[in-house]
Amino acid sequence: SSSPVAVASGAPPGLDAGIQQNLKRAVAKKAVELVKSGMIVGLGTGSTSSMAIEELGKLIAQNKLKDIVGVPTSYQSRVLARQFGVKTVDLNDVNHVDIAFDGADEVDASMNIIKGAGAAHTMEKVVDSIAKQCVILIDQSKVVSKLGLAFSLPVEVLPFALSPVLRALVNLGGVPEIRTALRKDGPVITELGNMVVDVRFADGINNPAELENKINMIPGVVENGLFVNVAHKVFVATKDGEEILI
Ligand code: 5RP
Secondary structure, three states: OOOOOOOOOOOOOOOOHHHHHHHHHHHHHHHHOOOOOOOEEEEOOOHHHHHHHHHHHHHHHOOOOOOOEEEEOOHHHHHHHHHOOOEEOOHHHOOOEEEEEEOOOEEOOOOOEEOOOOOOHHHHHHHHHHEEEEEEEEEHHHEOOOOOOOOOEEEEEOHHHHHHHHHHHHHOOOEEEEOEOOOOOOEOEOOOOOEEEEEEOOOOOOOHHHHHHHHHOOOOEEEEOEEOOOOOEEEEEOOOOOEEEO
């Protein structure tokens, strides 16, 4: 097909939570079929990635896969890997990653992506970018015609540089908001010790590649959640249960 992403026609903007869980499980199962024995596997973060880690663990337990090592992108994925019997190593212990699985918050028809709802996008981007194959796992509710209309762009920022970074983000046309903890009693601090700023762009994101670079050029920005030219495949689970391989 000409488009790398098949958008389910008539996809509802929101999905029933139970159905969404089933869809996530379906793509997670489909994705781990790509893993072969001996592979080094990047382990993404979030609920869909967690299911992929669980499914990977099942295949290892059933002896269908041998000599698998996982490279976690967060404390969460490290703990889950341990729980489900997937051995882990640090990224610095390996010289490549064969395949990485990760979730996403928004994906457009050119496989441009917004990630970072879980504040793990910096480590995810490192691991996903170096993977020989990066496979993004989403349900149909994550497919959008334009990035940034419904979802803000997460930006990880050095706490020391928060104020100038906020001003620079405003100069780029964004409306930044410091991400706070659930009870709003303080900022979210990432595993790398930084803060997260969610940036809203009123008209969405017109040029994802350009914006990704411009934001990362701001001194004090660690990484932003735009993933351009990172994904090799996007698995979209649609409501009728059928996974679409893209
Ligand atoms: C974490 C992420 C997640 O992959 C993204 O938020 C999707 O999560 P989920 O699979 O739970 O919907 O980017 O930083």
